[in-house]
Amino acid sequence: MPSCRCSCPYPNFPGRIIAWLCSFNVWYQIFATVYLGFLSEFPTVVNVAVLVVWNGIWLLTITSLLSAAFTDPVAIDPRYRMPEEFVEVPVEERTKKFFKRLSRYAVSKPDIQFQMTDHSSREFFYPRYCIPCKIFKPPRAHHCRQCQRCIPRMDHHCPVIATCVHSHNHKFFLNFLFWASFLCVYAATLITRTLFEIVDLDVEFLIAMEQFDLVMWLITFSGWTNAVICAIALIGFQIYLWSMLVSNQTTLESNDNKVKPDYSLGSRVKNIETVMGYNKLLWFVPYQNTPTDGFTYPVAASSETNPDDMCECEYETEEDSCADDSDNEYAHDV
Numbered sequence: 001m002p003s004c005r006c007s008c009p010y011p012n013f014p015g016r017i018i019a020w021l022c023s024f025n026v027w028y029q030i031f032a033t034v035y036l037g038f039l040s041e042f043p044t045v046v047n048v049a050v051l052v053v054w055n056g057i058w059l060l061t062i063t064s065l066l067s068a069a070f071t072d073p074v075a076i077d078p079r080y081r082m083p084e085e086f087v088e089v090p091v092e093e094r095t096k097k098f099f100k101r102l103s104r105y106a107v108s109k110p111d112i113q114f115q116m117t118d119h120s121s122r123e124f125f126y127p128r129y130c131i132p133c134k135i136f137k138p139p140r141a142h143h144c145r146q147c148q149r150c151i152p153r154m155d156h157h158c159p160v161i162a163t164c165v166h167s168h169n170h171k172f173f174l175n176f177l178f179w180a181s182f183l184c185v186y187a188a189t190l191i192t193r194t195l196f197e198i199v200d201l202d203v204e205f206l207i208a209m210e211q212f213d214l215v216m217w218l219i220t221f222s223g224w225t226n227a228v229i230c231a232i233a234l235i236g237f238q239i240y241l242w243s244m245l246v247s248n249q250t251t252l253e254s255n256d257n258k259v260k261p262d263y264s265l266g267s268r269v270k271n272i273e274t275v276m277g278y279n280k281l282l283w284f285v286p287y288q289n290t291p292t293d294g295f296t297y298p299v300a301a302s303s304e305t306n307p308d309d310m311c312e313c314e315y316e317t318e319e320d321s322c323a324d325d326s327d328n329e330y331a332h333d334v
């Protein structure tokens with residue numbers, strides 16, 4: 001899908017957000033009204049209670065979705081800014097001397113993160129940097145081509161919210177998945193019995209239905225199908241994201257084979273708290289309480305690296321230097 005090259009902060013807004021709002025939420029309002037108004041066998045008072053709960057979940061879903069979509073990633077702290085002398089070097093001149101100079105500069109800065117190449121034949125550490133953003137990448141930050149900037153603690157770019165899932169909206173995104181799937185399960189559970197009892201009792205009943213009643217039944221049936229499919233997809237995606245959260249990994253980190261720091265704090269609850277907040281009562285409330293500045297992440301003692309060691313072991317001989325003159329794989333964005 002072609003990505004917008006404009007400089008607006010939400011390149012895909014508003015089309016996709018509006019489309020998803022319609023499909024996920026407005027649809028369920030219509031669905032609820034049709035089902036409760038025409039097919040439900042519950043007494044009126046129960047129908048009203050069902051509708052109140054329904055709208056409560058709907059509000060939590062919408063609030064979570066909009067909070068995830070409109071919570072901007074924090075601006076990259078100035079301490080990660082890359083000196084112009086490195087930014088201005090043309091791509092073809094980013095040779096081993098460039099990397100050597102860059103690494104020596106980066107080693108003197110405690111906040112700059114190094115990583116290992118994925119060259120099996122020529123492994124070396126180098127500072128993570130981004131030329132388009134003119135920065136050394138903060139720990140766990142990555143450059144997003146869709147958002148056209150570096151994103152602190154980037155998890156992945158999500159087309160549904162038209163922005164990245166990052167350090168400050170990850171909780172809202174998980175809240176959205178939770179409440180959207182809850183809404184689907186709630187809808188499907190409520191309606192299953194009523195919907196299929198009609199068919200079970202007498203299949204010909206449907207054929208003999210008044211045209212209006214048949215339309216109501218088909219709307220409800222399509223909503224039920226939608227709810228079941230969405231519930232399976234959303235729950236599956238949540239299990240995937242939570243399986244990484246309990247070990248304090250992002251999607252990008254879990255799919256990256258490079259040697260990387262271990263951010264696990266040693267307990268599942270502590271790892272979850274880094275995103276969902278220390279107050280467990282607020283974990284599923286779309287309220288911002290993620291305890292992070294977006295740049296500072298404790299690393300397990302076993303995976304701490306000493307930049308001085310990296311520098312010595314990588315650059316003591318020319319052969320061990322960063323890259324040969326023709327190797328510019330990392331020249332653009334690493």
Ligand SMILES: [Zn+2]
Pocket residue numbers: 130131132133134142143144148149150151
């Ligand atoms: Zn960048």
Ligand SMILES: [Zn+2]
Pocket residue numbers: 144145146147148151156157158163164
């Ligand atoms: Zn993005």
